[in-house]
Amino acid sequence: MADVTLRKVVKRYDEVEAVRGIDLDIADHEFVVLVGPSGCGKSTTLRMIAGLEDISDGDIMIGGDVVNDVPPKDRDIAMVFQNYALYPHMTVAENMSFGLRLKRYPKAEIKSRVDEAARMLDIVELVDRKPKQLSGGQRQRVAMGRAIVRNPKVFLFDEPLSNLDAKLRVQMRIEIKKVHQKVRTTTVYVTHDQVEAMTLADRVVVMNHGRIEQIGTPNELYHKPATKFVASFIGSPAMNFVPCRLEDLAGKLHVRLTDRIAFPLPPARAARYQGIPRTDKLLLGLRPEHITEAKPHAEPGVEAFDAVLDVTEPMGMETLIYFTLEGAQVCGRVNPNAGAQDGAPLRLAVDLNNMHLLNEVTGVVL
Amino acid sequence: MTTATIDKAAPTRTVKYGSMSRDRAWALRWSYFFLVIFAIFFLTPPIYMFITSLKSSAEISAATNPWWVFHPTLENYTGLLTSNQFLRFFWNSAIVSIFVVTITMLIAVPAAFALSRMRFWGSATLATGVFLTYLIPETLLFIPLFKMFAVVGDWTGVQLINRWYVLLILYPTLTVPFCTWIMIGYFASIPKELDEAAIIDGASWFQTLTRIFIPVALPGLIAATIFAFTVSWAQFLYPLVFTTSTDQLVMPVGIITTLIKGDVFNWGQIMTGALLGAAPPLIIYAFLMDYYIAGLTAGATKG
Structure with a gap:
């Protein structure tokens, strides 16, 4: 468990600035959603927190430590990807335990953690299956299970529900919220869907053109938008x-x-x-x-x-x-x-x- | 059933409904036509070899129907399989091929992984360069290579020419670039999120390669293995140039140097040797192809 802090974080690709100096404080246990149109820099920001992208300028702190040059595996984070990124040749249980096995956890500990996560996500009967035998929603659960068993400081979600159909999306949204209520791990969640942002977040960060337009609780953003962009982006039908x-x-x-x-x-x-x-x-x-x-x-x-x-x-x-x-x-x-x-x-x-x-x-x- | 109902409803337009299956029927007929021609074209030489291998030398030189065996005999087979020389060629070929496949995979797989995944300065150019080296034919290379090994022998006293293990240095110059290229293609088809997930799970680059990439790209690995084996098993020019003593020869060269004595062609044994020599690649294809196709259909990651 830890807080996450971004200080003037910049990401430059050659001449293009994808992220233009972001300041963000995420408290311990908080569920923060980064939302914005495609190309607004939200995914890049998340990937910089994960360590999958270098930061061009500024500082990222996890639990008070600057992690700018810390490799992803030492940041104690877990990430859920849009296309699930499950290892196709491993069973569900092997997928979930891969990280723990690499860290040479005792077998009994691995098993109890996998069992617990499987119970929490209601996938107990699937643990011996391969990813290709699972539906989209089930794969997403496994991807979340893989994050949960690691018991990391921070969960990172990169548009995890985009590949699901509308009905399943609503269901998984509730599932994610339930899981967060149980494990209380600090969570950063990226989506382009304002409904997802509003329903899941403790606080929503609206981004546009590599900058933060506004940070606030869902109700603040809805009732007191700071800019036209936020006012038109949040709410459906739009303002x-x-x-x-x-x-x-x-x-x-x-x-x-x-x-x-x-x-x-x-x-x-x-x-x-x-x-x-x-x-x-x-x-x-x-x-x-x-x-x-x-x-x-x-x-x-x-x-x-x-x-x-x-x-x-x-x-x-x-x-x-x-x-x-x-x-x-x-x-x-x-x-x-x-x-x-x-x-x-x-x-x-x-x-x-x-x-x-x-x-x-x-x-x-x- | 459905078609029957439709036919009743519009009996004058029945012709139209059959058009899809009629197209298919014609496509099938043409496919069969060309496939049969192909099959005849490619199967005639091995069949002729097989027929000839069952004949005695006398029958081969006799003016009879060459497509028929009147006095079948296994003397060519027993002759070769009891000849220590032939078994030696076979053994040499097997050892060389197994070593070459191993060496090739040990170099090509990590190289392909590095070139496709670890973005570093010049990696794209290097990947193209690897492929370009494959385009230089061995007919251009064997003379300079021979000279190089001769010089190395003079300087260091390590004699490489006329030793079977010189082939372990020569063959990988053909197999490594091509196998690296194949593996780059396979690794590139693995979604980037998969190695990112592995990195976040705490895997090192090496663990990502061995525990994620190799199992997921197994079909590609098998394709590359088959290729490397076939190349080293069938390679002719390099062993012809670099090895001369009969105990150092591999099969393709062994057959022609020992079974052709001056202007006497021992056709029966040549054909038998060629057939026996073609067997190992055939067996390997037969076994690994199943695996290869099974691997192709597995391992979906997206929903």
């Missing part, structure tokens, strides 16, 4: 962004979307945005769940307007609606009984208590 500007009307601060639509801001928001120049080009960020059908009773901070729907998508428990505002496509979530129909007008309400205001140029959430 809506509508061009807007601030305006003073009748002594109250309004956000103007179109010539016809301007909403007065709730007092708390008005106070927060008061200092923004009225000429700045801004974006109004609203999550789909904050655009709903209008209720008969007005609530503070909830403003109604009319829109003509382009498309509706019935999901069962809700209906997703799409309409256009100032050239931007906007998605909302309405009750299936609200009468939303393709091409028909609907009276909608926006909950401005949950709005975000972004600088259109810098993408920073104000």
Whole structure:
């Protein structure tokens, strides 16, 4: 068990900087997920922690010791790969015990550790099979078992669920979370799937272009994104962004979307945005769940307007609606009984208590 | 069953449904046609050798149908198998081949591993260079090599020429580059994550090679072994040039130097010797091919 610290870590491939100076503190027992689009440097970061890639600059510490020049086998880490990387010629038990056998652990100890891990992962009856006789989900369990039996300081997961089908992915996600709750090993997990990141992580690290955009708990990232990238990357369907500007009307601060639509801001928001120049080009960020059908009773901070729907998508428990505002496509979530129909007008309400205001140029959430 | 139902539903268009299997039938017919021609072409010489090996010298020189044995005899076989000289050739060939295969594998496998996995300065160029050395024919090399061994003999007093073990130095110049090349290909097909997993599990480079790469690339290893064995068993030019005493000869050279006496060709024994000489590679192919194909289908890593 150990904490992991990254200090100004840089990875350069010839002229290209894949990772551009990352600072990250991962506490003991913590489950941290690195998430971002492909090519954002998340896998490279993980591989540098593992020691599979040299670091071009900066320091990586595991358990307080700088491990920059320590070979992978001496870092006391275990890694789970996307394609499982099971040794095809060994049985499940041999796969899991390979590391321990190399370190010449006593046979009884190896057996008890393998048995325990197999029980934990529910693969006891598979221990004598070869990898090719296993399904994808089973192989992933074995790969995790191989990590668990080593009892390392840190678990590293490199997109472990990408090769599984959607249903199995959800199941294995829960499995991974259960295992972490049992063994409490510090975990760094890389994925491009924001749902995986949100559901698994104690803290999520959102990366983009080799930099960290934001670090926070899943709820922080969802409700208080720092940048447009984070706001649009976390959450599905994604947050809506509508061009807007601030305006003073009748002594109250309004956000103007179109010539016809301007909403007065709730007092708390008005106070927060008061200092923004009225000429700045801004974006109004609203999550789909904050655009709903209008209720008969007005609530503070909830403003109604009319829109003509382009498309509706019935999901069962809700209906997703799409309409256009100032050239931007906007998605909302309405009750299936609200009468939303393709091409028909609907009276909608926006909950401005949950709005975000972004600088259109810098993408920073104000 | 399904076709029958469809036929009932659209009886006028039955022709169309058979087109897939008709294509296949024609493809099969052509395959058989060419395969039979190939088989005849390649099997005629060994069959002729076999027929001739069962004839006495008198019958071979007689003007009868050469494709038929009128008085079959095993005298050629008993003659060769009781001749110490022939057994000596056989023994020499076996020893040389076994040693060459061992030496080749001991050099080629680690070399291929290093060239395919341990990225170091010039490794890509070196890998190509290894292959290029294989492209230089031995007909170009035997004279300079002979001179080199002669000079080494003069300087050190170690006599290599006309010793069977000089072949242990010569043959690997043919087998090592090619086997290294084959193994580079096989090692390259092993997913990179597999050695990364092994490294994280605590394996050294050597352990990664012996405990992961060699077992996983076993089919490739067997292919390379078969190649190395065949090359050293059938090699003719080098032993012809470098060995002359009858006790140092390997089989291919032994057969032609001892069974052709001046202008007298002992055809019966030549054919028998050639057949017996072809047996070991055949047996090795027969056994290892099963292994080879079984290995090809095993060892999937991805889901």
